[in-house]
Amino acid sequence: MKVLVAVKRVVDANVNIRVKADATGVELSNVKMAMNPFDEIGVEEAVRLKESGTASEVVAVSAGSSACQETLRTALAMGADRAILVNTDMELQPLAVAKILKAIVDRENPKVILLGKQAIDDDSNATGQMLAALLGWSQGTHISKLLVTDNEVEITREIDGGLETLKLTPPSVLTTDLRLNEPRYASLPNIMKAKKKPIDEVIPEELGVDVTPRLTVLKVEEPPKRSAGVKVSSVKELVEKLRDEAGVI
């Protein structure tokens, strides 16, 4: 069984995001980049499937500029077998990524594709769902547990008020949530071995995919600063303030 796993290069989770002065986006120059944390969880899960003998091959895919090679190297160092870079300098929106991934799925025929539930840069939470629709596959989103057998995929998702367990008929698109696993650190020997693993490059045109953005970004701005709170002396005062000043009850 082949597993595909999608990885995105994003601003490192520890970086304080700063909006560009001209409000066209966030500052990316001189900013540390890393693999999207949810994708790390995806890679970890795929590698565990391989280690447990369930998966026979793990292929990592990334779409974006040549710099994404670094992200793919990390996936390879964590244990993926090979990688594919869909190389483009165009801005990629979720639909474009879903189309690219569909084209790759058509070539590779995996049984399962793992994606992060969202990327921490634009937080769209859309690519996995769009991909499932384009492929006509079953989808399991926000999964916190995964069990794959020959003809069944069992997943657990965290929902309001509890856990939901679903059985899917593969092939399936799966998106990872935080508690699915704790990704490993790539060891230096594995990083060194990863350099011998192949990264294939294609461009969107070769895949017959039009990645032109469909959405226009009007403006990016910082969220309003939180103003200081007030101390109340009694529950009564709290209720009054919530009703009269905040207007929430």
Added chain:
Amino acid sequence: MSHYQAPVRDFLFVLDEVLGVSAYGNVEGFGDVGTDLATTIIGEAAKLAEDVIAPINQMGDQQGCHFENGVVTTPSGYREAFRAYAEGGWIGVSADPDHGGQGLPHVYASVIGEMMASASLAFETYPGLISGAIEAIERHGTPEQKETYLPQLIAGKWGGTMNLTEPHCGTDLGLIKTRAEVKDDGSYSLTGTKIFITAGEHDLTENIIHLVLARIPGSPEGVRGISLFIVPKFLASGDSEGSMEVTRNNVVCSSVERKMGLKASSTCVMSFDSATGYLLGESNKGMRAMFTMMNAARLGVAIQGIGVSESAYQMASTYARERCQGRALNGPAKPNQVADPIIVHPDVRRMLLTMRAYNEGARALALWTGLQIDLSRKHPDQGTRRNASDFVALMTPVIKACFTDMGFESANLGLQCFGGHGYVSDTGIEQLVRDARITQIYEGTSGIQALDLVGRKLPAHAGRYLRSLFHPIDSFIQENGEDPELKDFVLPLAKSFARVQQATSWIVEHGMQNPEHGAAGASDYLRMLGLVALAYMWARMAKISLSQIQKGSEDRQFYEGKLDVGRFFMARILPDTSSLLSKISSGADPVMRMPSEAF
């Protein structure tokens, strides 16, 4: 989450743009590492430093090492962090792949070393000493010794130590008394006391391999009669049936020092009582064996200085942007707040920029030196090897003393940015001041580095070592002297270069009449040479940055930052060379005139 974020962008800038490491594909070890692999390696090491090691640093300082009945317990979290470090394969970064190492060039080991030192200097001493032991055994061990010790050390299953210091001898190792008597089976029996032994006893590894300097009876007096021995904590001996018996060797930790900082690193008194040891290398060549590792070890300590300084800068610059006191002198920066962040104040900026200018300049110079260590060992061309080895010989004492002095200065400036909140323990910056202090002492005090520079390195081969630094500086000035854009950099560089040449001539000339003339100004001369070498790095970095900005680089902000910090260095730090020149040329009299009894 800890405050530390590895300066990955700056590492890559230095490696790719300043040093151009990709041009050394023909040198063993370099061909394997392209930019994307280097980025992955640095990125993964950064994760380990930020997420695993930095978080245990402050608690390690508070708890310290616990000693009871000869057993040392490291602070909580240390065992887990050490295991993550060892299992990640980070101990054998540049060790021989035949024994499980990764064979990476030294320059990358230096990058990783800086991150680990920033994350926790105390923690880093444990893997750091293992690397030292690996290098010693790789270079001087017999094939059997390599087979026995290297795989275990590289895997982090066994620890390593360096046992030089004794109660009556630190700097002057010729006084070593520990005795090693040969036994019938060719092994030795060691008896004596060593003090201040880092990682001499701990609970991180199942065995500890002590490397011990000792004297074989009948050897010549002084440093020529000292040999190096391997003394394992546990000995394994096979019997004829092939089963292994493990026995405890007679080397014990008799106490652990209480000290100013570096508290999570155990500093041990080690007693050898007829302990079994094995000669490493040739007898009476122990000091020479130690010297072959000295350059790399001293570069390692220099980098510890930078590591602590980087950590201090990150803490202080974050604090200075948040802490609000007073108003900017030319009108409020934040009119709708009651006060401005202290980063508006010239004096706070002076402190932060001093730290930053040290860090970035020192990083470039240290990595350049690390690269030269690789070239001196592995470059196919003999001339290049010799020139690189001259440069390393010259610069090792300079960067060891200069960067550890700067590291301490910088930690102290960082504390000052915090005011009283820096002096109390919670913010964590006072720990950096205490931890940084040792780097100026171990692996040879700053004063001893200065004597090495003036007494040995300057006169060697009629000044040949010095030329390995002066030639590139001279040609840079020739090539770029006319460039109006670079004038703020090349002009100060040229002036300070003239001064250091003057100082050199003064020392060479007067030192010949009376060696105290050289020794009295040695520390000042070392600092001066360090500042000029840093100025050269800053000028090179400025040149690259200007051209990147002209080319319309996307990273404009990064390069503009370099130019701003570089200008500060030239205007506010480099001028110290002129007062250093006056001090040096005042000679021995002001320091030697007063009789010792008068102190």
